[in-house]
Amino acid sequence: MNKFSLYILSVMLVSLSFNTYQQMNNPTFLKSINLHRFIAQRDSLISWSSNRKLTWNDFKGKPNYNEIYAARTYFSILLKPKTYQDSIVVTINNQFEIYNSWIKMKDTTTIFLLDHEQGHFDIAEICARSIRQAVSNSTFKNRESAHRFLNDTYDYQWSLYLKLNALYEKETDHCKNKIKQKEWSEKIAKMLKELDDYSSTKVVVKLTP
Numbered sequence: 001m002n003k004f005s006l007y008i009l010s011v012m013l014v015s016l017s018f019n020t021y022q023q024m025n026n027p028t029f030l031k032s033i034n035l036h037r038f039i040a041q042r043d044s045l046i047s048w049s050s051n052r053k054l055t056w057n058d059f060k061g062k063p064n065y066n067e068i069y070a071a072r073t074y075f076s077i078l079l080k081p082k083t084y085q086d087s088i089v090v091t092i093n094n095q096f097e098i099y100n101s102w103i104k105m106k107d108t109t110t111i112f113l114l115d116h117e118q119g120h121f122d123i124a125e126i127c128a129r130s131i132r133q134a135v136s137n138s139t140f141k142n143r144e145s146a147h148r149f150l151n152d153t154y155d156y157q158w159s160l161y162l163k164l165n166a167l168y169e170k171e172t173d174h175c176k177n178k179i180k181q182k183e184w185s186e187k188i189a190k191m192l193k194e195l196d197d198y199s200s201t202k203v204v205v206k207l208t209p
Contacts, residue, residue, distance in 0.1 A: 061102035074100035116175035127161040129195035
């Protein structure tokens with residue numbers, strides 16, 4: 001198994017998950033999963049789509065009532081490569097995890113919270129599109145250099161996601177500030193629009209002779 005395959009496998013085995021309503025000093029964490037669980041849960045993932053917003057019915061996880069948080073949202077940014085003679089086609093998919101995400105109580109007052117949760121998922125899509133943009137605008141002499149670039153780009157864009165997501169939580173006060181929540185929803189929509197050319201989940205990594 002080559003180095004790139006090992007890297008992709010490691011990405012598949014780790015779900016990069018964001019938990020809403022976290023403390024600011026620990027806004028995210030990595031939740032390890034095994035490959036069998038990933039395969040078993042594949043039908044329990046919702047790929048990000050501009051035509052398909054989250055609903056509370058998508059949050060089918062069991063709530064932890066010992067926690068202070070009203071809801072938790074989990075997602076995964078997964079990379080899957082397919083190698084050809086002169087290129088590598090990489091699927092970069094941002095997916096919502098149905099049976100890990102949960103809400104404690106659903107009522108008419110939680111619509112702002114749902115918008116807030118969608119915002120987290122949308123910011124993850126900005127991260128995924130930024131990875132696609134960087135990869136699609138580059139060419140490489142060999143697979144090894146392409147693999148290193150993809151690895152470094154993934155890490156760099158994820159670090160930017162963490163900062164943007166933390167700022168989102170801080171300024172919206174975990175959805176409590178309705179004015180800021182509206183401003184952020186508009187800001188996120190604008191950022192997604194600017195990266196609209198990279199909405200396709202499949203990216204071609206070009207290899208030059």
